[in-house]
Amino acid sequence: MIKTSYFKGYVVKLVILPILLIAFLLNADEVTLDDDFLASLDEVSDIASKSKLNIDDMPGFVTILQGKKLELLGVENIYEALSLVPGVELSMEASGAKQVIFRGVKEKGKVKLLVDGVVINNTYRGSMYYYLDFPIEMVERIEVIRGPGSVLYGSNAISGVISIITKNSKKESANRIFATASTATRYMGGAQASYNLDEKTNLKIDGYYQKNDIHVDAGADKAGVESDSDEDLKDYSIGINLNIDKMKLLARYKHSQNGVAFGLGNYAVPENDEGFININAFAQVAYEDSINADINYKATLGVGTYNQKVDTRFLKHPVNGDVIYDGDYKESNYYGEFLLNSNTFKNNTLTIGSRYEYANSQKTTLSTYFKESGDTFIPVEDIIKPDRSRNIFSLYIDDSISLSEDIDLIAGLRWDNYSDFGDAFTPRLGLIWRTDSNLNLKMLYSRSFRAPSWIELYATVPNISIGNPQLDAEIADTVELGAVYRPSSENTIRFNIYATQIDNLIVRESGIYQQHGKDKYFGGEAEWLAALNSSSDLKMGLSYVDAIDQENIALPDIANFLANMTFLYDFNLGITSGTVMKYVSSRKRMDGDTRDDLDGYFLFDQTFTYQYDSLSISASVKNIFDEKYKYPAVANTYSDDYPRLGRSGLISAKWEF
Template structure:
């Protein structure tokens, strides 16, 4: 992995013949497309970005996108109460269900509008079909619009040329994990065809939860219903498919993702051993790109559709619970299952003009529609205003579960339109100086308009030194649940919400003092405003948060068979309302990796990931969450001329007790719902084999 404030590169003039073998083994990291929308050298990219190649992915032993992202400086993968979904904490921003990070697949957003993130049924992404992952830390709304707030993640899938043939693979490992996949890349007449199919299943790491939300209720009302101590429900079944067809300037891409996920620590933070969340995401996009449309003009057109549905089959609180001192007992537990269906449509066009000397001008326009077009809810309880508590329908049994979709739904179907325009100029204003200036205007049908600029000044101070100064703003649009949630006394929507906003100032320096040594550093400061939070059970724009930090990176090619790399990130974020630490994010994060090709065709890869303690949010009575360090080892073959390749990987080799912070949720008596946080997997091992023909 190679990254830095602008992304450190391997300039051709600095490579020697001794480096060629190892450098070629780790792919092309010299260019990045996410920073400007077009392919530019990473040293001149007007953003703090990171590129991870398919070779890096294999070296770190990654089996899921989360394994990749944990290696990015300034980014840490935490967990949420919703089926253990990942929270991508960028520079200390860990708020709600993580709608502040925009995820793209081949440049197309996969945002679910109900929650504003990737959906509770996201369930991760396998890596076999990933060619590159490009990550921006910091604002990207001037180019990408909503939710490109604290960061942007673009996943680029493999083309027919990159697959070049047919590959089949299998993997098996701890927790009864089994995966199988197939990749194909070739020609069908004049059409380039890339296809991918993968299916997998796992029981998950069934770590013990010592106390849960029901434990707190039991202590308050005198029941003994809690299933804690008990195991996390991390059963998971996956299906992924992709078909990509390219002909000349046209590309048609289809994606399919299906997830059947266990309930983690429970939807309501009470253990639910049989609870499930099912999701299905089907998307298609058609794009046209002509780099020689006319003299000095290049154009790009794209249309995309996405359909997402998510169902739950969960028990919020177990059998025998009651939610008041003298209230009735729920015979089979508190059962509530909201289901939703979404559809999205997008059209966009951009044009790049290079007819002005020393300027590259990019213009864009787009239209989007997103809607939760259907909702359904079944439950066996209701809220009694007089008693100020939840009471059972009937005896609170499964037989009493009632469809309330027409009488008291959690949200009526809702939709919105948005339109946007943007302009960007890359200006070589002097020798060795480039100024990138961009601005984008978004207009939403529900909350109005927002305009976001960005500026980046890049200076090639010497042949091996590049400096950058960057400023940008970004916004995060309110989700449908934040705007329109109803019939829930503890969570109410607010149709008057404004978007969250952030301003970020960054400076970066990359330096290659030796042909085999590359260094990078960046410093940043941000100010968040209008943060959307629950206040007296209703969403309000009330929060403000400031943060600052520094990130260092280094890569050293010690020899043609040994490469060392690593990064260190520091951040300090403050909640202005309390003038205390924003909480739940590590102040220090260290990552180190060694890649050793010890004999031809075989390589050993080791990595260490150290996370410092995490301070709690204001008011949380728990002690700070201890940090941890994990060690991973991967032994693999290089395919070379052989059709077979093999890999064995051990994660958390030393079997450390890894925990991620649970949110601060508590009853009036101070009992915290998940007092011992989210337990993560201990030591695990997997082996895989693939064959290419």
């Protein structure tokens, strides 16, 4: 018995166990192979999402502008790039603050801007214009949501969301030096550098400096004085991006000094006017990881600051001469966000997020005085009531449910609680139907909101700007229908129509902020992307908008039709041609303005780029036909509106190593 038992044990040890072990190892190898394959599919799905290859299967209507292509087209900055998005019109305030009008929605604070995922819009006015002159050489791509985006992005995402992805945030290492000079007196130079400190640690640093001395013949100002505009710019930024395994630290400082183009009060500014200084800085640390194959999360902590200094002629008093506006405003914000993505539930892609933000004002000083005598003009010491603060707590959930292989249902809801005005609920509901491999249909309803800014709530300047603490959020409801048709792999046609109604409009009447009325916007956008061959790339955009107020009167200063076309052609000799054509239709005047409608315009830019190894040199002619075009000025100010630059030349060089 003992021998038999011993024999059995021997057999088990020497024969069966090794067989089981081999079988286990083989099986383990197979499991690893399968897991590895599935992990690769997740990885490439991530590439598709990040590069927005799958935008046609996502809710909303998105345009992607690639930095590399924009450079070949001679585009200089974010502002200019946005004019290539269907439904986006460019304009400018008298102060020189650049405006991007999405779908005919002109008012400030209704477009959200993010740089590498960090919100730029300030609490002061909801504005972000001081980032629009960010050079295109710094940009990897610009992702533009046309239409609402409040469920994921919160306040200000009423008519559009602009997300700038800088080259610093790219995974790949690259070093780059670039410089540009323009006959329009613009000079810009910058660099990006990347260091792999070890296998898991990468440091990227970028920076640029740009300067221009643009003066345009402005015609007669509000006082009837002929002058030139003052659009000087001295602007620089430095950014760092440190990746340590799953942790990412990013920080950026941007400092701009602008001339007050046509004058703060539409009175031309004298020479040597200090103008505006806008300083924006942020630092953010984010940790991103997976709990398992189906759940990943991202935790973010950040701090930001915005400072605006103004020292300029405000208006011309008929008796006592120039009035100087000297203001210094500063705010900071601190935030934490937690985001979780889950595929745990079958056929569900779930996003759950929460965010807390605290903002406070640190400087709110203002003095207005007569330049000659030094006497006070308006007896106030603050632009807004001092020591303001705001707590914002947000929760959001967004789910993409695959009802079948071809139909996705999108359902989302966001709740924001603002300590200074209350709650905002913003839902969205959508359907994506992949009818076949050629045609996708989309239907989307979204609510979005804009929290009142501090200037609207707490301004203290009598007769000019008095805040109203009773203001509530502006609310916008949007319905969108769209189709994406891909007749071949080289052609994509996107078309969508929309209707938006913005309620609870915040308006300034007789110098006091009030809330009433609604505006309606109806329109359509179309894009044709044709990859003609491996050397050519064509993109055309067309849009129409009809913007009316609650009495069905057309809103002023908005172009009904916009069209653009870009065409890149690689001659395969290291030379690339980039052509840009833009058309903007005429713009109606407001009631009571006796001037004719402002004429539409057509712009044509041509760029040639020569690439030799890692060096590329570009030469552009902007506005080849020297079209005389203008942005609209309000009635009884600049009768000839705000003229823009004529023909100009541009040379730029880039060296990558």
